[in-house]
Amino acid sequence: MVDMFERMDIAAMPPAQIQPLEALIPPGWPDTWRELATSHYVTLVSAPGAETVETASLASLAIALTLGIAQDLGGTQPYIPVGAExxxxxxxxxxxxxxxxxxxxxxxxxxxxxxxxxxxxxxxxxxxxxxxxxxxxxxxx
The missing domain is CATH 1.10.10 (Arc Repressor Mutant, subunit A)
Known part of the structure; x- marks a missing residue:
């Protein structure tokens, strides 16, 4: 089981911290992809040990995860439950x-x-x- 950790609040991230991700998002990307990539990036940046990884690498991972979801679930509208907790x-x-x-x-x-x-x-x-x-x-x- 993966232990949960406190995720950083996207609103609290200074523009310079989100810039590595923004630099990798191509013009014309659907808003949903942008939102997923941002969510992945915030999670990766917030994860324990993230300070030992370059933010550019975390941004690349966020993009790769987003493209994976688009490939696996693209064209569908999955329901993502909020969760009982x-x-x-x-x-x-x-x-x-x-x-x-x-x-x-x-x-x-x-x-x-x-x-x-x-x-x-x-x-x-x-x-x-x-x-x-x-x-x-x-x-x-």
């Missing part, structure tokens, strides 16, 4: 808290450093968990 994340708890306070998706995204899409995913997973908890208490006799 979504609420174990302090950031996910903060997202739900802010949404409960009536803040909009964009405002929550800006506050937490996430994308609107990720905020919506967290909310969706939280709602599914809440529904499952409530349904587990129903008497169906």
């Amino acid at each position: 979504v609420m174990s994340s302090a950031r996910a708890r903060r997202v739900v808290e802010l949404l409960k306070q009536g803040q909009g998706y964009r405002q929550v995204a800006d506050t937490t450093g996430l994308t609107e899409s990720r905020v919506r995913q967290i909310e969706s997973e939280w709602r599914k968990q809440q529904m499952a908890l409530r349904q587990g208490q129903l008497q169906l006799d």
Whole structure:
């Protein structure tokens, strides 16, 4: 089993740190590929021991991983679940808290450093968990 580690927040990355990846992304790449490459890169840069590897190498790996996903899953629309442990994340708890306070998706995204899409995913997973908890208490006799 792979131990999880704390990933760096993309919003906290200075432009100079993301530049090695940006330099490798060709013009015209689909937005989805760009997002996947960025996610891979953030994970690789955040991984234990990453400081011993040149960022250009990590960027190349992120590009290779993205191209692999495009080759394996291209043309499909896979569902990537958020995961049952979504609420174990302090950031996910903060997202739900802010949404409960009536803040909009964009405002929550800006506050937490996430994308609107990720905020919506967290909310969706939280709602599914809440529904499952409530349904587990129903008497169906």
